[in-house]
Amino acid sequence: MDDDLKERIARELIGLVREKSWDKVTVRELTTRCGISRGGFYYHFQDVMDALEWTVSREISRLLVRGAQSQDAGASLALMIRAMRGYYAELKSLFSATKMRPQAVAVVIRAIQDNLRPLLSRCATSGALPREQRELLVGLLSYGIAGMILEEPDGSDFSPEFVAREVRLLIEARLNLPVR
């Protein structure tokens, strides 16, 4: 029941953020839409930002679950990129809010990294990369993918499958490079 209410708030919040910038959304508006009391809202969340953070994490967990059901790590990465691009406007709005930015960056980067790591394990045919280099590779590629998702203009000629395929080729090439 409680979880139902959180879900309902999250759904209405996504709707509102599609209409206007998230920092213009008020608790009053949100509770009116959900048909709940302010107390009901504050039982679950501290403020709009707190609700938004929960909503973003929940959406991304869903993507990860869907991704994990896919047998192909490359297909799962493409799925995640496509889904994140689907939230382009909402993510842009989150990222343009200074206060929310660090959390939003952390959530997006973590989600991408969770998708990259299995790809790295599957691609390594000739021994593993030392930990430090593997972490740098994961960092570079996740910031790279986040940049393609968030900074490339909406409507630009951008295929998630093409990006995922290139990322996979890069990982394969790097992991199978002779050690020096």
Added chain:
Amino acid sequence: MDDDLKERIARELIGLVREKSWDKVTVRELTTRCGISRGGFYYHFQDVMDALEWTVSREISRLLVRGAQSQDAGASLALMIRAMRGYYAELKSLFSATKMRPQAVAVVIRAIQDNLRPLLSRCATSGALPREQRELLVGLLSYGIAGMILEEPDGSDFSPEFVAREVRLLIEARLNLPVR
């Protein structure tokens, strides 16, 4: 003489931005520091943001000139990453200002791309990558490098030479992958 004045404004602006957030800097403060009239400032710039944009571009051009003097494209990339990390606080301040963000991102990404392209030409030993894939590689790597520079916490264990070397290895590996 005019260029001297612009340089002087730029220098004082960097000093001020080191002391406080750029959006707290006023034209009055800047002209007082430079010992010039407000008219002198407005002859060259429209506002503080305009002056800041010019200053950032000028700093980055200087880095590029220094980088170009280096024979080694990898060393030049490391130099640029190190210099950008040196401006960590200023870049963070620029990037956290919503209005300035798109220009700041564009300037930083362009600077990184200008450093990556020569590296790509020098690394291709077995034929060129198709244009679309080369552009995606440049995009991914430049957003990746920008993320390492801007999002990794200040004081984190981050070596520009290590990042530049890994980027070079990645490019080499990808470019010399058999075409499929």
